[in-house]
């Protein structure tokens with residue numbers, strides 16, 4: 624008999640219920656991990672990074688704590704992102720990270736979770752999917768439903784699940800752009816490309832190193848993007864920020880001024896590539912579907928959708944009405960959580976057959 628079965632006999636079902644936390648929705652992205660718990664909303668919103676002791680390999684901090692060390696690590700410490708471009712790049716650290724966040728999401732006495740809905744990018748491979756399932760098992764989740772990002776994003780952005788007309792959603796994350804056409808909660812077509820908002824950060828770093836002789840850290844580059852970057856001609860092209868880093872030639876600390884106009888020229892090629900991806904996906908759609916989307920336009924989700932001027936840029940380039948979902952960073956996790964209210968749809972669209980990961984007696988008290 625399993626641990627849960629034995630414990631159930633000893634302490635009774637009511638007490639046992641307290642050991643098991645409720646259903647979770649997990650959106651583990653390359654930049655941040657979000658967890659919502661049914662009835663409690665979003666309870667975890669932390670950077671997807673871990674700090675590791677280089678000498679013995681031990682994980683010393685996860686999430687916000689590890690992020691604080693990033694770029695300013697002590698000699699023996701390295702901060703790594705276990706997920707790259709939306710998929711598992713470092714399996715062991717992904718397991719440790721998910722376990723840590725899931726523990727945080729559980730309340731009080733609970734040690735197990737009945738079930739979790741996790742998002743995956745649309746072109747996830749079997750190997751990548753198995754890595755996520757194994758990580759969920761390590762975090763003591765009994766059942767996992769894997770849902771494509773596009774479905775979660777559409778529901779979270781308010782597209783009705785019983786809609787007979789098609790809708791198109793573009794999720795721009797840190798490492799990936801996921802484009803999906805949806806009808807009645809199901810995917811008609813979808814595509815994931817490994818380009819996202821953090822490519823703007825990398826382009827800024829590259830440009831400053833090569834043209835201005837200054838090496839800057841990832842966090843400085845992201846801050847510069849948040850403050851100055853725009854997908855349309857900046858209103859104040861001469862607005863500038865003094866950025867600090869290390870002089871390429873001398874290796875000493877240094878600083879340069881960078882203007883909004885310069886950041887705009889760095890941003891544009893990345894945004895153009897994203898627009899091309901969206902356009903090319905849209906051209907593959909059947910005429911009726913294309914007609915619905917022409918009428919209704921595109922919905923943007925993900926943190927990348929918050930870039931200044933992006934909806935206007937895409938609207939102009941694609942000749943479609945573009946709107947940004949409310950709180951776009953949370954759209955996917957919100958949509959995943961809403962799927963608990965649609966059990967038939969959840970079963971129909973899950974990529975995994977309600978994958979039982981542990982002893983299924985824990986599901987005896989599913990409501």
Ligand SMILES: Nc1ncnc2c1ncn2[C@@H]1O[C@H](COP(=O)(O)OP(=O)(O)OP(=O)(O)O)[C@@H](O)[C@H]1O
Pocket residue numbers: 651652653654655656708709710795796797798799800819820821845848849924925926927928929930931952
């Ligand atoms: N106001 C903003 N303006 C521009 N970019 C922003 C803004 N807010 C967040 N971002 C960017 O959005 C990205 C994070 O988005 P999100 O949380 O959706 O990514 P993710 O889900 O972790 O990544 P992925 O889905 O690619 O794995 C970061 O690159 C961040 O810099």
Ligand SMILES: [Mg+2]
Pocket residue numbers: 650651652653796797925
């Ligand atoms: Mg994401």
